[in-house]
Amino acid sequence: MRTHYAGSLRGGDAGSTITVCGWVAARRDHGGVVFLDLRDASGILQIVIDPATPAGADSSRIRSEFVLQVTGVVRPRPGGTLNVDLPTGEVEIAAESVVILNESEPPPFPLNDRADGVDESLRLRHRYLDLRRGAMQRNLRLRAGVNRSVRAVMDAQNFVEVETPMLIASTPEGARDFVVPSRLHPGEFYALPQSPQLFKxxxxxGGLDRYYQVARCLRDEDLRADRQFEFMQLDVEMSFADAQDVMDVVALAVDAAVVGATGVSIGDIPSITWQDSMERFG
Structure with a gap:
């Protein structure tokens, strides 16, 4: 359906005929010419539609968040109209074909970073719209980058990623379990894991030696600022290891997480004794 991502086009692509797909982030009418900001997961690209051409047949219908497929020629923006705030700001698409893939009602809040001030309950009721915002997309990609970086370091240290079961026997220790009733065995229940402790x-x-996973943990606790029903943790277990071995692995994992988030290594992490920590921090 498309040949390029909207955010991938640059000045060197001028003269190419391309097809992009995405959502209308903004619409502007200037002197009979329609300008659209088309948004996909990679960024925003300006589309220029002349209503007098076949591409402009439906241009009067197009509104915010319509889903479009646009085919056209990449061309440099006219002098004085470059947008230095956009990676694609030196080019635009002269539309030759515009297909409306889906229409949209006006969204209940602006789908940009100004929506941070919108009531969170409204955003959550329309989560599929909230996820279109750049801030939310960046958060998801940041999380993925951190996980990818940590996994690479753990793999390099000969850890094996193992996915442990999500339906387990109840463990009375610790927090309360979430329970799942069994359809085949009335009156009996599974529990959702508070952690993979037993399995690791x-x-x-069993002789695996080194295990890890980015584990999903579920605990039926009262919600507080530092307590959630469901959370993720880097879960690790090592055979024949002492405290220093564990500290070394944790330091590598923390540095990998920072690199995944910022692209910058924090280097060696200082360590202090328990006695020093009590004297300095209580």
């Missing part, structure tokens, strides 16, 4: 110990007994 079984893996060590």
């Amino acid at each position: 110990q079984l893996l060590m007994v």
Whole structure:
């Protein structure tokens, strides 16, 4: 359906005929010519539609958040109209074909970073719209980058990623379990894991030596600022390891997470004794 991502086009693409797909982030009418900001996961690209051409047949219908497929020629923007705030700001698409893939009602809040001031309950009721915003897209990509970086470091240290079961027997220790009733065995229940503790110990007994996973944990606790029903953690287990071995691996994982988030290594992490920490920080 498309040949390029909207955010990938640059001045060197001028003269190319391309097809892009995305959502209308903004519409402007200037002297009979329609300008659209077309948004996809990669960025925003300006589309120019002449209503007198076949591409402009439906241009009067197009509104914010319509989904379009646009084919046209990449051309440099006229002098004085470059947008230095956009990576694609030196080019635009002269539309030759515009296909409306889906229409949209006016969104209940602006789908840009100004929506940060919108009531969160409204954003959550329309989460599929909230996720279109650049801030939300950046958060998801940041999280993915951190996980990818941490996994690479753990793999390089000969850890094996193992996905442990999500339906387990209830464990009375610790927080309260979330329980899942069994359809085939009325009156009996599974529990959702508070952590993979038992499974990772079984893996060590089984001789795996080094295990990790980005584990989903679920605990039926009262919600507080530092307590959620569901959270993710980097879960690790090692055989024949002492405290320094564990500290070394944790330091590598923390540095990898920072690199994944910022692109910058924090280097060696200083360590202090328990006695020093109590004297300095209580």
